[in-house]
Amino acid sequence: MTAALPATRSWDSPWLRFAIRRTGRLLVSLWVLVTAAFLMIHLIPGDPVRAALGPTASVELVETRRAALGLNDPLWLQYLHYLGDLISGDMHSSMVSGLPVAQVIGDRLPATLELAVYAFVLAVVVAIPLGAGMAVLTRGGRRRPAELAFTSTSAVLAVIPEFLLAVGLVYFFGVQLGMLPVAGRDGFDSYILPVLSLAVGPAAVLARIMRVEMLTVFDADHIRTARAKRLPSWLITLRHALPNALTATITIGGLLLSSMVAGTVLAENVFAWPGLGSTIVHSILAKDYPVVQGIVLVYGLGVLVVNLAVDVLLAVLDPRSTIRES
Structure with a gap:
């Protein structure tokens, strides 16, 4: 008797591997983008709050603004707060206008x-x-x-x-x-x-x-x-x-x-x-860094979404290339 060929496992299909690979790539790229936007304000020489408020701002005002932005916390804690705020949709407020960054x-x-x-x-x-x-x-x-x-x-x-x-x-x-x-x-x-x-x-x-x-x-x-x-x-x-x-x-x-x-x-x-x-x-x-961070995230996310859409469209138009790549 000829042994029956094993059925193709659904999880082993090229399309599923394609979806997993593209999703993983998108998530990694998104994490890099978010991390880079977070580090932006910390890589700027000097005090970003002092730079935004100007040299005439009082020490009390600068310290109050730093505390409101959480810049006195350890860097790892700031990063966790930043990720949590992004997940909840809170992009903070503009240092200049006071408007929410999401509204701007x-x-x-x-x-x-x-x-x-x-x-x-x-x-x-x-x-x-x-x-x-x-x-x-x-x-x-x-x-x-x-x-x-x-x-x-x-x-x-x-x-x-x-x-x-x-x-x-x-x-x-x-x-x-x-x-x-x-x-x-x-x-x-x-x-x-x-x-x-x-x-x-x-x-x-x-x-x-x-x-x-x-x-x-x-x-x-x-x-x-x-x-x-x-x-x-x-x-x-x-x-x-x-x-x-x-x-x-x-x-x-x-x-x-x-x-x-x-x-x-x-x-x-x-x-x-x-x-x-x-x-x-x-x-x-x-030097309105919260607004700059928010816009950088929007631009970066737009690029990632466009690249993902192109990958999916090419896979639909030429499935053979997707199978070969998988």
């Missing part, structure tokens, strides 16, 4: 998310069809002038810093032409320049990657098989080539979205945008 972040976060999301959507909407179209046009070494123009222009746009691009947009469209507002968040027109300053560089990078991936897919065996079946070119491109070329584009796109969230710091200060980016700069200058 809640008031400013929507404006930052709008910039990052709108810029990312614009970059993807422009980059994917542009990169795919250039791959179709320049496949097999055709149209060399168009290829040279695309690669040169996209390379230049990709390396221009967002801050410099933002200043250039302000000067050209705001100062010289007077077409668009250059400060504030009031109406549709006020979104155009900040979103463009964040989207142009990532769009150029994604378009270049999309073109390279499409050219690689066009040389694959399944594409040659589809051509041998005399399928229409548009069907081959849309159904067979494009989905396979999106994997690397999604990976880089997730990294670019993370960088866009951080890039809003510069864009918001150029355009006087009332978001977390301008708030963290003002808080650093005012």
Whole structure:
């Protein structure tokens, strides 16, 4: 008799190992982020409370504020209190305004998310069809002038810093032409320049990657098989080539979205945008460390969530890579 093969154990499935591994990685990264935010206030030279209150503050006021913040306790006890406060949702209060840090972040976060999301959507909407179209046009070494123009222009746009691009947009469209507002968040027109300053560089990078991936897919065996079946070119491109070329584009796109969230710091200060980016700069200058800690946590958590979402999306689109990695 042939022995029956053992049934596959549910806990030994690649998808379960994938979920456990990604969850563990997220928890470790989150712990590192929280610890770094906690140590931030202790690594600053001097007394952070004295720096925040100024040199004219009385000794009694400084000691009272230190006691209120728990800075006189041992470091390990402060860390435990910090973790407990975060779990309970207490991020303390601003040293300057006295408002709860959670309220400050809640008031400013929507404006930052709008910039990052709108810029990312614009970059993807422009980059994917542009990169795919250039791959179709320049496949097999055709149209060399168009290829040279695309690669040169996209390379230049990709390396221009967002801050410099933002200043250039302000000067050209705001100062010289007077077409668009250059400060504030009031109406549709006020979104155009900040979103463009964040989207142009990532769009150029994604378009270049999309073109390279499409050219690689066009040389694959399944594409040659589809051509041998005399399928229409548009069907081959849309159904067979494009989905396979999106994997690397999604990976880089997730990294670019993370960088866009951080890039809003510069864009918001150029355009006087009332978001977390301008708030963290003002808080650093005012030495308002609880607000700085809270915003650093939000930015870091946003990056971790984006990376996790990209991992899950790639696993869904290409389960074989997940199984191989497991």
